[in-house]
Amino acid sequence: MTASMDQPHIQVEDDRTGLSIETLRRAMADNLFYIQGKWPEVATRNDFYMALAYTVRDRMLQRWLNSQRNYLRPEVRIVAYLSAEFLLGPHLGNNLINLGIEDEVRQAVEESGLNLQHLIAQEEEPGLGNGGLGRLAACYMDSLATLEIPAIGYGIRYEFGIFDQQIRDGWQVEVTDKWLQHGNPWEIARPEASVNVGFGGRTEGYTDSDGRYRMRWIPHQVIKGIPYDTAILGYRVNTANTLRLWTAEAVESFNFQAFNVGDYYGAVNQKVTSENISKVLYPNDEQAQGKQLRLEQQYFFVSCALQDMIRIHLTAGRTLDTFQEKFTVQLNDTHPSIGVAELMRLLVDEHNIDWVTAWEITQQTFAYTNHTLLPEALEKWPLDLFGRLLPRHLEIILEINQRFLDKIRVQYFNDPGKLSRMSLIDEQGPRYVRMANLACVGGHAINGVAALHSDLLKQTVLKDFHELWPDKIRNVTNGVTPRRWMVLSNPSLALLISDKIGTHWIRHLEELRQLENYLDDRGFQDAWRHVKQERKANLTRLIQERCGVTLNPNSLFDVQVKRLHEYKRQHLNVLHIITLYDRLRQNPNLEIAPRTFIFGGKAAPGYVMAKLIIKLINSVATVINNDPAVQDRLKVVFLPDYNVTNSQRVYPAADLSEQISTAGLEASGTGNMKFSMNGALTIGTLDGANVEIREEVGAENFFLFGLTAKEVIELKTRGYNPWDYHNQNPELQEVFNLIRSGFFSGGDPGLFEPLIANLLQSDPYLLLADYQAYIDCQATVDQAYRNPDHWTRMSILNVARIGKFSSDRSIREYCQQIWHTSPVHVELKEYVQAQA
Numbered sequence: 001m002t003a004s005m006d007q008p009h010i011q012v013e014d015d016r017t018g019l020s021i022e023t024l025r026r027a028m029a030d031n032l033f034y035i036q037g038k039w040p041e042v043a044t045r046n047d048f049y050m051a052l053a054y055t056v057r058d059r060m061l062q063r064w065l066n067s068q069r070n071y072l073r074p075e076v077r078i079v080a081y082l083s084a085e086f087l088l089g090p091h092l093g094n095n096l097i098n099l100g101i102e103d104e105v106r107q108a109v110e111e112s113g114l115n116l117q118h119l120i121a122q123e124e125e126p127g128l129g130n131g132g133l134g135r136l137a138a139c140y141m142d143s144l145a146t147l148e149i150p151a152i153g154y155g156i157r158y159e160f161g162i163f164d165q166q167i168r169d170g171w172q173v174e175v176t177d178k179w180l181q182h183g184n185p186w187e188i189a190r191p192e193a194s195v196n197v198g199f200g201g202r203t204e205g206y207t208d209s210d211g212r213y214r215m216r217w218i219p220h221q222v223i224k225g226i227p228y229d230t231a232i233l234g235y236r237v238n239t240a241n242t243l244r245l246w247t248a249e250a251v252e253s254f255n256f257q258a259f260n261v262g263d264y265y266g267a268v269n270q271k272v273t274s275e276n277i278s279k280v281l282y283p284n285d286e287q288a289q290g291k292q293l294r295l296e297q298q299y300f301f302v303s304c305a306l307q308d309m310i311r312i313h314l315t316a317g318r319t320l321d322t323f324q325e326k327f328t329v330q331l332n333d334t335h336p337s338i339g340v341a342e343l344m345r346l347l348v349d350e351h352n353i354d355w356v357t358a359w360e361i362t363q364q365t366f367a368y369t370n371h372t373l374l375p376e377a378l379e380k381w382p383l384d385l386f387g388r389l390l391p392r393h394l395e396i397i398l399e400i401n402q403r404f405l406d407k408i409r410v411q412y413f414n415d416p417g418k419l420s421r422m423s424l425i426d427e428q429g430p431r432y433v434r435m436a437n438l439a440c441v442g443g444h445a446i447n448g449v450a451a452l453h454s455d456l457l458k459q460t461v462l463k464d465f466h467e468l469w470p471d472k473i474r475n476v477t478n479g480v481t482p483r484r485w486m487v488l489s490n491p492s493l494a495l496l497i498s499d500k501i502g503t504h505w506i507r508h509l510e511e512l513r514q515l516e517n518y519l520d521d522r523g524f525q526d527a528w529r530h531v532k533q534e535r536k537a538n539l540t541r542l543i544q545e546r547c548g549v550t551l552n553p554n555s556l557f558d559v560q561v562k563r564l565h566e567y568k569r570q571h572l573n574v575l576h577i578i579t580l581y582d583r584l585r586q587n588p589n590l591e592i593a594p595r596t597f598i599f600g601g602k603a604a605p606g607y608v609m610a611k612l613i614i615k616l617i618n619s620v621a622t623v624i625n626n627d628p629a630v631q632d633r634l635k636v637v638f639l640p641d642y643n644v645t646n647s648q649r650v651y652p653a654a655d656l657s658e659q660i661s662t663a664g665l666e667a668s669g670t671g672n673m674k675f676s677m678n679g680a681l682t683i684g685t686l687d688g689a690n691v692e693i694r695e696e697v698g699a700e701n702f703f704l705f706g707l708t709a710k711e712v713i714e715l716k717t718r719g720y721n722p723w724d725y726h727n728q729n730p731e732l733q734e735v736f737n738l739i740r741s742g743f744f745s746g747g748d749p750g751l752f753e754p755l756i757a758n759l760l761q762s763d764p765y766l767l768l769a770d771y772q773a774y775i776d777c778q779a780t781v782d783q784a785y786r787n788p789d790h791w792t793r794m795s796i797l798n799v800a801r802i803g804k805f806s807s808d809r810s811i812r813e814y815c816q817q818i819w820h821t822s823p824v825h826v827e828l829k830e831y832v833q834a835q836a
C-alpha cells in the first residue's frame, strides 16, 4: 500500500478495509503480529487462521456497525429470532462469499505462502444446535441479512456445543466439544450491555405510590447475562445483522460474606453454579428434557433478550406502548415460549403497564413456530418445579389461563374436555405447565414448517386452537440458504450453473429454472456428471481419511445423514442393505449397480435404541466391507461426527438422498432440500417437505414409496401387527434370521435382539409395513442409475426446479404473513466520517 503521510485517515481506513491483495496480505501479517503475538516462523496454522479471520472481520465492521445503528432508528422494525439453538457452521468461507472477496483473499493468502482451504478447514465450527431446528435458525439469519431485514438472533453462548462423536468398536462415544478453546475471532463481548436475571425466591403484594395494589418478585438468586455478538452478513449487501448470544456469570465473582468467614469453596461455588447455565447444550433432539437446568437456560436467554429489546426500544426514543411495532418476536419452537410470561412481567411489574394493555402488546409481539408433532417433544414443566424457579411467572401464567378459559368457557360451556385440553395447565394427573399452549395463546400467529405438517397440526395437536382461531395457524415451508449449501459447499456446481445462466440465481433461486434449457445439451450433461464425479472423489478422500475405507467413486452414493431417530428409520435403510447383500450371496452373478451406502448422524447420548442402530450399521459395514464376494459392488460406511463442516462435503457428493421417515412424523426436513439442490435424487415417503419437493421437481424425478400419513393413521387405528408382514415375506424373514443368528455380531445373537424384538412386537414406526414397497422402489432406483443419461437429466431437473426451497422464499413469507416487515437499506457511513 502506498498511502502518503498527508492522508492519515485513509491510511487507517485502508489497513482495516482495503481489498487490494497487498493490503489484505499486510493486514494478515499485522494481525498475526499484533493480535496473535507471533512471528510467522513460529505461528501455528491456527494463528494464521485467526489472523485471516480478524482481517475478514475488519472488512465486515463498516456494514455491521451501520446496520446496528439502524436498529436505533425509531421507525425501524426489527425481527427478534429467539432460538435455543443456532447451528451456524464455520464462518470464514461463508463470510468470504458474502463479502465477495474470496479471490482476493485466496491470492493474498497464497502470497503469504499459505493455502486458503487449509485455513478454512482450521475453523472449529460453533455447534450450538442439535440438528434441523438449529440449522434452520442459521439459514434464516443468512436470508434475513441477505434480504436486508433488520434482525437480531438471540440465543445462548454454550461453552460446550453439541458433543463430538467418535466411533469405537462400532459404538458412539461422546466427547466434549471445546469449540472455544482456541479463541473465537468472530465474536465481540459487550459486557456494557449485560443484564440481570432472577431465579427462585417469592412474590409479594405491595401498594405503590399511586395507591395501587401490585405484585413484585423477590428472586433468591440473580445471575448476570453477558452478550457476545457475531455479525451475520448478507450476500453482497450492506446489511450485517447481529447474533447476540448470552453467557451466564455470577453477579459477584465471590460471595464475600462466605469468603470473610473463611469459606473459600462456598464463595467460589456460587460463581460456578451460576455459570452452569450457559455451560452445555442439551444434546437431545425432539425429546423434551425435564431438567431444571434446561428451564433455567430457557428463561435465562429469553429474559436477557427481552430486556435487551426493551432497552433498544427505549433508546430509540419510544415508549413501551409501541413495543410491538418496534419488535416482532419469533419463538423457534416452545423453548423460548416462557417469553410470553416474561414480557408480561416486565411490562406489568417493572414498567407499570396495566394488564390489558400489556396483554395486547404481548400477543401482538410474539409468533410461534412448531417444529414437530412427536408427543415426546412437547414441553411441559411440573408445576411445583416451575413455581419454585419462577414463582412470579407461574402466577402470571395462571392469570393468563384464567382469563383465557373464562373467555372460551362461554363458547364451549358444554365441552369440559375441550377446556381441559386447551388449558395452559395439564391437570390430568400431577400438574404441568404446557409450553405449547402458552405459545399458542400468547402470540398472534402459529406456523408449521411444511404444508403437510401444518395441516396435521390443525387436525391433531392444535385442533382445538384451530377451531377457536381458524386463521391463526399458517404454513411457512422451510428453506435453506443457497449461499452455504450451493455456492460454498459445491463451488464447481455453482460455477457450472453461473456459466450458463449468470449469478442472479444465488439471490433468486427460482431462476435455476433456466437450466431446463440445457437439459439436452450434451456438453452440459457431461460437465454436470463431471462435477458430481469430482465431488464424489472429494468425499471419497474424506471417508478414506476418517474411516479407512476405500470407496468406488463410480458406485451409486446412497446417503442418509441426519440425527439418529427411530422415526427417521435408518434401520429401514439397513434392512434394504442386508436384503441386497443376501441376494448377492444367494446369487453372485446378480446384476446390480454398485452402491455405496453412507450414513452419518449423532444419537442423543441417552437414546439406547438409536445408539444400537449405529452399532448395527457399523456391524453390517464390517461384514460387507470385508466380504470379498461383494467387493466393489457393496460398501457401507458410517462417517463419524456428522456436523455442518462435514455435511458440506456430503451433500454435493450424493447420488441418492434417503428421506424415508414414517409418513406424518418428519415435520419438514431440510437435508432433503440440500441434497436436491446438489443434484441428488430422492427416495422418500410422502412426509414433510418431501411432498412439496416432489411436486416441484416432478413425480417422475422422485422415487416415492410407502404408506401416506393418512394410511399410517388408518392402519394404526385398525390395529397394526408387524407379524402379518413378517410372516408373508420370506426375504424379510431371511434378513431377520441373519441378524438374529449373530452373523453381524461376531456370533452374539443377543446384541441386536432389543431392536429386532421392538420391530416384531410393536414396530411403532411401521418399518415392516413399508419394507416391501421400499425394497421395490430401491430396485427402480437401481434400474434408473444404470441409465446415466436419464439419471443426469433427472438430476439437472431436481436442481432446476428446487428454487422454492431457498430460505429467502421462507423469510419473505414470514415477512409478509407474520412479521409485517420490509427491507431497510443500510447506508455505509464511513468510519472516518463517523469520527467527525
Ligand code: CJB
Pocket (backbone or CB within 6 Å): 130, 131, 132, 133, 134, 136, 285, 286, 287, 371, 372, 377, 449, 478, 666, 667, 668, 669, 670, 688
Ligand atoms: N426439529 O430439529 C428439530 N428439533 C426439534 O426439537 C424439533 C424439530 C426439526 O426441525 C426442522 C426445522 O423445522 C424440521 O425440518 C425437522 O423435520 C424437524 O424434525
